[in-house]
Amino acid sequence: MSGKIHLSDAEWRRRLTPEEYEVLRGHGTERPWTGCFVGTHDAGTYVCAACGNPLFRSGEKFESGTGWPSFTRPVSPDAVTTVEDRSHGMRRSEVRCARCDGHLGHVFPDGPPPTGLRYCMNSVSMRHVADGAPLPALVEGIDAAP
Template sequence: MVDKLTLSDDEWRKRLSPQEYEVLRRQGTERPGSGCFLGTKTPGTYVCAGCGNPLFKAGTKFESGTGWPSFTQPVAPDAVTEIQDVSHGMIRTEVRCARCDGHLGHVFPDGPPPTGLRYCMNSVSMKHVPEGQPLELVKT
C-alpha cells in the first residue's frame, strides 16, 4: 500500500506548474498530440509529476493513435486508483495517482494484449525516470 500525500490547495499551487496543477488537481487534459511523452520509447519508469509515485513502466507503453501516451497496465495494482467519471456527457473510468490523488487520465477497455486495457495518460501528469536511476518520492 502506498503512503498518502495530502497537501492544501495552496501547497499544490506552489509545488506544481500551472499546467501540472490544471491537469493533476483540476482534472484537466492536454490537447491531443501535444504531450512530451507521446512518441518516446526511452526505457525507464513514468512517475507522478505531483509526488513521484511510480505509475507505468516504459515497456508497457504503446502507440494508440489517440494523441496521448498509452500504457497496457500500471507498474503495480495499487499504483493508481480508478473512479467512475460521468463528466462531459460520457461514462468513463478516471485514473488517479494512488499516493496524491492527482488526475492522470482515463482507462479504456480497447487496448492490446495482454490486458486489453488502454491507460490513456496526460504527459504533464508524469515525469520519466530513465532506467537505472533511483525512483524518489516527493517528501511532505
C-alpha cells in the same frame, strides 16, 4: 507505495506548474499530440509529476494513435486508482495516482493484449526516469497519512 499524501490546495499550487496543477488537481486534459511523451520510447519508469509515485513501465507503453501516451497496465495494482467520471456527457474511468489522488487520465477497455486495457495518460502528469537512474524521492506532504 508510501503513505497517502494530503496537501492543501495552496501547497499544490506552490509545488506544481500551472499546467501540472490544471491537469493533476483540476482534472484537466492536455490537447492531443502536444504531450512530451506521446512518441517517446525510452526505457524507464513513468512517475507521478506531483509526488514521484512510480506509475508505468516503458515496456507497457504502446502507440494507440489517440494523441496521448498509452499503457497496458500500471507498475503494480496499487499504483493507481480508478474513479467513475461522468463529465462531458460521458461515462469513463478516471485514473488517479494512488498516493496523491492526482488526475493522470482515463482507462478504456480497447487496448491490446494481454490486458485489453488502454491507460490513456496526460504527459504533464508524469515524469520519465531512465532505466539505471534512481527514482526520485517521494514527495513528503503536509499532513501525510502513515
